[in-house]
Amino acid sequence: MLVSILHRATGTALATAGVLCFLWWLVALASGSEAYGIFHSWVIGGGDAAHPLVNGLARLVGIGLTWVFFQHLCSGLRHLLLDTGAGYELKINKTGALMTLVASTVITVVIWLAILVGF
Amino acid sequence: MGTGTGIGRVRGLGSAKSGAHHWWHQRLTAGSNLLLMLWFVVSLLRLPSLDYIVVTQWLSSPLAALPLALLVISVFYHFRLGLQVFIEDYVHDEALKLASIVLLNFYVIGAGATALFCILKIALGGAAA
Numbered sequence: 001m002l003v004s005i006l007h008r009a010t011g012t013a014l015a016t017a018g019v020l021c022f023l024w025w026l027v028a029l030a031s032g033s034e035a036y037g038i039f040h041s042w043v044i045g046g047g048d049a050a051h052p053l054v055n056g057l058a059r060l061v062g063i064g065l066t067w068v069f070f071q072h073l074c075s076g077l078r079h080l081l082l083d084t085g086a087g088y089e090l091k092i093n094k095t096g097a098l099m100t101l102v103a104s105t106v107i108t109v110v111i112w113l114a115i116l117v118g119f
Numbered sequence: 120m121g122t123g124t125g126i127g128r129v130r131g132l133g134s135a136k137s138g139a140h141h142w143w144h145q146r147l148t149a150g151s152n153l154l155l156m157l158w159f160v161v162s163l164l165r166l167p168s169l170d171y172i173v174v175t176q177w178l179s180s181p182l183a184a185l186p187l188a189l190l191v192i193s194v195f196y197h198f199r200l201g202l203q204v205f206i207e208d209y210v211h212d213e214a215l216k217l218a219s220i221v222l223l224n225f226y227v228i229g230a231g232a233t234a235l236f237c238i239l240k241i242a243l244g245g246a247a248a
Contacts, residue, residue: 008201011202012201015198023234027233029241030237030240033172036174037171044169073153079149111160
């Protein structure tokens with residue numbers, strides 16, 4: 001139940017917030033180094049950042065969107081498996097649903113450790 | 120009931136005339152999204168930084184610009200189909216539903232055109248300004 005509704009919720013979040021963030025980045029990039037510099041200073045920061053608080057919030061949004069993306073990806077893969085008619089036994093079905101939550105969380109942690117700690 | 124003959128239904132001549140293509144295209148783009156988004160995430164993580172020069176140099180390569188353009192087409196088509204189902208399921212007022220579908224189409228075409236234009240501008244713009 002939870003994972004099923006999460007698929008719609010995460011999909012909607014990606015199509016709105018995710019797409020708008022992607023567009024902001026691309027439009028800034030296509031508008032030249034000055035415009036991209038504004039995006040960079042507000043969102044990415046680093047070094048002697050001009051907006052450390054906003055950078056921190058942007059990072060939280062980034063972590064959130066990463067989890068939302070991988071949750072949608074994992075439950076999407078689960079739906080493709082269910083489409084074949086497999087995995088409808090109660091126990092297997094429930095385990096599969098829980099696995100999507102575990103996988104998306106693990107992937108998000110690994111990616112952000114790689115970004116923030118750098119290994 | 121007027122559901123027609125068996126062969127008529129098989130040929131897709133039920134009352135809606137079409138429909139299965141929506142379901143199929145959603146799965147088809149799910150597959151292409153999977154490949155393209157994994158490529159995109161890995162590519163971004165492999166960049167030394169997200170500085171202007173680094174990202175524009177990366178995107179000026181056809182091997183980056185082309186997959187990113189395909190990603191936009193695949194992902195945007197996928198979310199248009201998905202949000203359409205979302206609207207059809209949760210917006211019950213017919214006028215509001217129609218308005219939402221119209222708005223969704225404006226959004227996906229507008230956002231998609233913007234993204235593709237930006238990618239082409241960076242890819243074809245030559246050296247970074």
